[in-house]
Amino acid sequence: MAADVTGPSPRTTVRRGKNRAVHDTDQVHAILAAGVVAHVGVTTDDGPIVLPMAYGVRNDEILIHGAVANAMMKAGRSLDVCITVTIIDGLVVARTPFHNSMNYRSVVVRGVATAIDDPADKMAALKVINDHIAPIWDTARAPSESDFKKTLVLAVPLDEVSAKVRGEDPIDEDIDMDGPHWAGVVPLTSTWGEAVSAADLRGTPEVPAAVADLNGTSAK
Ligand SMILES: Cc1cc2nc3c(=O)[nH]c(=O)nc-3n(C[C@H](O)[C@H](O)[C@H](O)COP(=O)(O)OP(=O)(O)OC[C@H]3O[C@@H](n4cnc5c(N)ncnc54)[C@H](O)[C@@H]3O)c2cc1C
Known part of the structure; x- marks a missing residue:
């Protein structure tokens, strides 16, 4: 809560x-x-x-x-x-x-x-x-x-x-509205990638589900 x-x-x-x-x-x-x-x-x-x-x-x-x-x-x-x-x-x-x-x-x-x-x-x-x-x-x-x-x-x-x-x-001024200049938004998104096992990982432990599940989700 x-x-x-x-x-x-x-x-x-x-x-x-x-x-x-x-x-x-x-x-x-x-x-x-x-x-x-x-x-x-x-x-x-x-x-x-x-x-x-x-x-x-x-x-x-x-x-x-x-x-x-x-x-x-x-x-x-x-x-x-x-x-x-x-x-x-x-x-x-x-x-x-x-x-x-x-x-x-x-x-x-x-x-x-x-x-x-x-x-x-x-x-x-x-x-x-x-x-x-x-x-x-x-x-x-x-x-x-x-x-x-x-x-x-x-x-x-x-x-x-x-x-x-x-x-x-963008919030531009009236004097610019008919001008030649571009205006807009470039969205920014970050996404978690696929987990990469540590080079020194021994045995075959599995990637924890909570870590694997991050793949493809948004890292805001
Ligand atoms: C990514 C990013 C980039 C920014 N770039 C600029 C910049 O280049 N120049 C600029 O002047 N401002 C920028 N800002 C806005 C900046 O964070 C302030 O909101 C702004 O400077 C106005 O401050 P003020 O004088 O009202 O706040 P102040 O009087 O300094 O602060 C009063 C109170 O307002 C609250 N407050 C102020 N700003 C924020 C905020 N962003 N989020 C939550 N609470 C807040 C806080 O509680 C603070 O104690 C940016 C904000 C973000 C998130």
Whole structure:
């Protein structure tokens, strides 16, 4: 059951392109379900840093994980972070470059990241993150205690959330409409391919069904 995404807070109010702002809970969750990479931004003593990461969504929170030694993950613990998930759907080519754009679906989550320390909850959260694209957690070897200890899991509540969706033609000016220049959209689609076995694979283990099933499906 998707958690309710509340309306915009003052800092998650889309200012420009307001017509593209989405506050529909189901749509927010659909974008998060379809996305592959989260860009996680934190402020550190060194200055701001934004890193791409895997993520998962559990009811009312977005989850990320990383090495305990990861500077950004450490910095993010108990601090305000910003997590952005972006799916690009097309290149929008206008009659003049000023109006070039992209079609996209994006979600921005802002909030305080809390470390999940309870072992059972942490293990459950790791499963959610790892199963986000291909659910193989239950069929692969479980993490060792050492791996588990070396991993930090952070959760950010899906309270301050905004989404923006653009899915339309270029918006050109009247002066260009009868001109000679082309305008339109180049759709962008990514698709998972057929799984390629590791060169060092021993024996004849089968490709897990959840991995094989990705073949030909959309990697948004
Ligand atoms: C692939 C892609 C390419 C883009 N390229 C550009 C570009 O080149 N130049 C440019 O100015 N803008 C670009 N945008 C739009 C950009 O993300 C902002 O939406 C835009 O700059 C307007 O910001 P603002 O001043 O309203 O937001 P701000 O006032 O900076 O932000 C206020 C709040 O609005 C919300 N918000 C803002 N943008 C988004 C978003 N995209 N998705 C979800 N929530 C959002 C956040 O919660 C944020 O905290 C691009 C977006 C995408 C997805």
